[in-house]
Amino acid sequence: MLTVHPSIVLGSYLWDEERLPRDEFDIRMATIRNAIAERGWSGAIVYGDAREHAALAFFSNFIPRMRWAMALFPAKGEPRLLASMSSRDMPAMRTMTWLPDVKSGWEWRWFDEWIETLPADGTIGAIGLDLMTPLLFGSVSRSIKGRFKIEEADELLHAARRVHRPRELALVQEAACTTRTAERALVAAWRDGADIERAALGGERAARAVAAQDVRTLVSRDGGLTLQPYAARFEDRPKNLLAYVAVKHLGYWCESFVAPDAPPKLRAASDAALDALIAAMRPGASAARAASQAQAALGAYQPHPALSGRFGRRIGLSLDEGETISAQSTGVIAPGIAYALHAGAVEGGAGCISSAIVVVRERGCDIMHRSGAED
Amino acid sequence: MKKERIAAAVAWLEQEKLDGLIAFNDGQNSFLDSNAVYVFSGVRPIGRSAAVIGRDGSSTLIVEPAWDGERARALSFNDRTIACDDLVAGLSEALARHGLSERALAVVALAKQSRALDRAVRGLLAQEPRSADTLASHLARIRNAEELACVKKAVWIAERGYERLMAVARPGMREFELAADIYAFMKDLGAEDNFLLMSASQHNLAVRAAGRRVLQEGDIILGEITPCHQGQFVQICRTTVLGPAAPVLAEKYALLQAAMRRGMDAAVPGATMGEVTEAMNDVFRAAGYGDYCRPPYMRVRGHGLGVTSDRPGDLVDDSQVKLEEGMVFVMHPNQYIPETGYLMCGETVVISHNGAISLSDADASLDVLSL
Numbered sequence: 001m002l003t004v005h006p007s008i009v010l011g012s013y014l015w016d017e018e019r020l021p022r023d024e025f026d027i028r029m030a031t032i033r034n035a036i037a038e039r040g041w042s043g044a045i046v047y048g049d050a051r052e053h054a055a056l057a058f059f060s061n062f063i064p065r066m067r068w069a070m071a072l073f074p075a076k077g078e079p080r081l082l083a084s085m086s087s088r089d090m091p092a093m094r095t096m097t098w099l100p101d102v103k104s105g106w107e108w109r110w111f112d113e114w115i116e117t118l119p120a121d122g123t124i125g126a127i128g129l130d131l132m133t134p135l136l137f138g139s140v141s142r143s144i145k146g147r148f149k150i151e152e153a154d155e156l157l158h159a160a161r162r163v164h165r166p167r168e169l170a171l172v173q174e175a176a177c178t179t180r181t182a183e184r185a186l187v188a189a190w191r192d193g194a195d196i197e198r199a200a201l202g203g204e205r206a207a208r209a210v211a212a213q214d215v216r217t218l219v220s221r222d223g224g225l226t227l228q229p230y231a232a233r234f235e236d237r238p239k240n241l242l243a244y245v246a247v248k249h250l251g252y253w254c255e256s257f258v259a260p261d262a263p264p265k266l267r268a269a270s271d272a273a274l275d276a277l278i279a280a281m282r283p284g285a286s287a288a289r290a291a292s293q294a295q296a297a298l299g300a301y302q303p304h305p306a307l308s309g310r311f312g313r314r315i316g317l318s319l320d321e322g323e324t325i326s327a328q329s330t331g332v333i334a335p336g337i338a339y340a341l342h343a344g345a346v347e348g349g350a351g352c353i354s355s356a357i358v359v360v361r362e363r364g365c366d367i368m369h370r371s372g373a374e375d
Numbered sequence: 376m377k378k379e380r381i382a383a384a385v386a387w388l389e390q391e392k393l394d395g396l397i398a399f400n401d402g403q404n405s406f407l408d409s410n411a412v413y414v415f416s417g418v419r420p421i422g423r424s425a426a427v428i429g430r431d432g433s434s435t436l437i438v439e440p441a442w443d444g445e446r447a448r449a450l451s452f453n454d455r456t457i458a459c460d461d462l463v464a465g466l467s468e469a470l471a472r473h474g475l476s477e478r479a480l481a482v483v484a485l486a487k488q489s490r491a492l493d494r495a496v497r498g499l500l501a502q503e504p505r506s507a508d509t510l511a512s513h514l515a516r517i518r519n520a521e522e523l524a525c526v527k528k529a530v531w532i533a534e535r536g537y538e539r540l541m542a543v544a545r546p547g548m549r550e551f552e553l554a555a556d557i558y559a560f561m562k563d564l565g566a567e568d569n570f571l572l573m574s575a576s577q578h579n580l581a582v583r584a585a586g587r588r589v590l591q592e593g594d595i596i597l598g599e600i601t602p603c604h605q606g607q608f609v610q611i612c613r614t615t616v617l618g619p620a621a622p623v624l625a626e627k628y629a630l631l632q633a634a635m636r637r638g639m640d641a642a643v644p645g646a647t648m649g650e651v652t653e654a655m656n657d658v659f660r661a662a663g664y665g666d667y668c669r670p671p672y673m674r675v676r677g678h679g680l681g682v683t684s685d686r687p688g689d690l691v692d693d694s695q696v697k698l699e700e701g702m703v704f705v706m707h708p709n710q711y712i713p714e715t716g717y718l719m720c721g722e723t724v725v726i727s728h729n730g731a732i733s734l735s736d737a738d739a740s741l742d743v744l745s746l
Contacts, residue, residue, distance in 0.1 A: 002422045007404045007568050007569070007601075007681075008570045014587070049403075067405075088674050132490055134486050201559055201562055205556075205559035208551070209555045209556070226445050228446045305442055
């Protein structure tokens with residue numbers, strides 16, 4: 001779900017070598033090393049910003065708290081990370097990545113210096129180039145000055161991340177634990193009489209208190225028909241609670257919809273659709289067929305408009321890693337992938353959404369988190 | 376109230392002989408940059424968005440995703456709001472409706488969007504648009520009365536947040552626990568966003584986001600407390616000692632306070648940001664810290680506060696930006712000093728006809744928490 005992006009990702013975050021040891025990154029980096037060797041690249045650039053940084057985080061563990069960052073991998077020699085922060089901030093930035101050389105991106109000489117180390121007249125592979133602003137791309141282009149060609153290589157990320165690695169799935173599972181903490185606190189605040197925004201804030205506070213890196217919430221002010229971001233109005237306490245909470249833990253997301261007191265028939269329909277969806281999430285199954293089975297289980301209920309006709313997608317380093325599950329999907333469900341699934345409906349002035357985080361296995365889905373399990 | 380920004384944009388279009396403008400935002404918020412769509416619509420979008428303004432004064436807001444339409448329509452002061460799942464398609468529809476697809480246009484903050492969106496937008500336009508990336512920032516540089524009221528409320532929230540920090544900080548607590556507490560406390564008071572940096576050390580190199588460090592007796596807690604209330608960011612910078620403070624801390628902190636006073640005295644309408652910066656730096660130079668008046672020992676001596684307008688920009692010695700009555704920015708002579716580490720002292724100020732006025736009830740002092 002889209003939520004208001006904060007001005008800074010302020011939660012606790014650094015490179016945790018016990019959870020993501022250096023050898024994990026050696027394995028991940030094989031994709032880039034192989035591309036450099038096979039395609040004869042002089043080096044590779046991996047770009048990310050505060051909003052979308054899956055590629056950058058996958059290869060470097062670095063997640064920009066604000067603005068952008070670039071990992072620079074030469075064919076030979078030490079890699080460098082440029083972060084768009086002041087040189088004053090570099091000691092703090094160095095704690096967030098395994099890359100040994102972290103420099104301020106505000107001093108462009110560090111990019112130029114890296115370029116100078118590369119064998120001339122070659123090609124530089126680039127991942128995430130389309131996310132760059134034209135201004136930044138202009139700086140890159142000027143530095144390259146026709147000496148290097150750029151080969152856009154986003155497909156490398158897709159190849160490297162065809163399935164989630166075991167350590168990634170373990171971190172999604174940990175994010176699920178924090179999400180449960182948030183969900184419980186949110187429902188408890190609601191039960192204690194809080195308005196919808198203060199209830200959501202109760203959930204956010206609980207997640208941040210156990211070192212969540214980021215927390216996003218949406219609330220329904222109208223009993224579940226629509227979702228809106230926090231606006232500090234503190235005046236809405238609709239009959240039914242519907243809220244959304246997403247928690248990031250060590251770079252990995254989990255999310256849940258919270259609807260503990262939705263009208264029973266609506267809740268039953270949403271749960272039935274989610275059950276049908278989970279049952280359909282088999283390796284090799286058509287994503288469109290999974291969506292149609294969930295749709296069929298909703299029966300005559302109108303699908304919840306906040307879901308935009310979608311029943312799920314991949315989740316991990318991004319809240320939305322693509323591979324959407326909808327009637328229009330052309331892909332197939334693959335094992336070893338964490339998916340965020342959701343199904344919901346509206347009727348009679350109320351709405352409900354049920355959700356789950358699952359990992360598809362050959363034998364069926366492992367459920368990491370399911371909304372409402374502890375209502 | 377904010378329709379005045381549409382009127383100002385129309386006046387600019389007439390002056391520049393342009394037929395319309397398109398302002399962009401990608402859903403990211405920066406406390407150091409204007410959100411051009413917010414300035415021209417009153418809406419902080421959650422996804423990609425654009426605001427189209429014609430020289431006839433008509434305007435349309437386009438937001439992603441479609442399900443955010445109800446909120447956007449309720450907040451927008453534009454004539455029309457299009458909520459959709461494809462910004463480029465929505466923008467195409469809006470341009471056609473305004474009759475602007477083939478006209479002379481300006482684009483605001485398109486250069487700050489992704490290359491992919493830049494390409495797609497240019498594909499919609501018959502003529503090369505004129506870049507006017509700082510227009511929103513310029514037109515919104517003076518806070519109106521409604522915005523100034525929100526600024527004052529935000530400063531009130533920041534000060535309450537700092538009181539909370541002093542009430543709950545204790546040895547044994549982790550930085551992130553303290554940050555979570557005061558962040559949620561300020562959000563409960565109305566801060567929808569917060570650029571909160573808060574960290575501690577016995578010798579800080581800079582302030583940073585809270586980590587897992589356990590607070591200890593003798594730690595110096597740095598707080599860059601930056602709540603946003605109704606689209607208005609403010610900032611106060613504070614330094615707090617857990618337990619008794621060494622005399623040298625008080626002695627050096629007094630330098631920051633003196634620099635703050637010199638900056639306040641210098642910040643009068645017509646003065647340049649560079650002159651204000653130099654007035655502050657003079658205090659450090661006189662004390663023998665001239666070599667430390669540069670990164671990485673400090674960043675800037677203050678700066679504008681984004682979402683609405685980041686003007687007057689950074690307080691740096693080469694800024695020629697002139698202060699105007701009604702400008703709001705933070706002034707903070709934060710400084711690394713070898714004997715003490717990094718220290719922080721700063722207030723949000725508004726420029727009046729008499730000079731700078733701190734909006735804080737209690738300006739920064741070196742606070743010591745008894746254990």
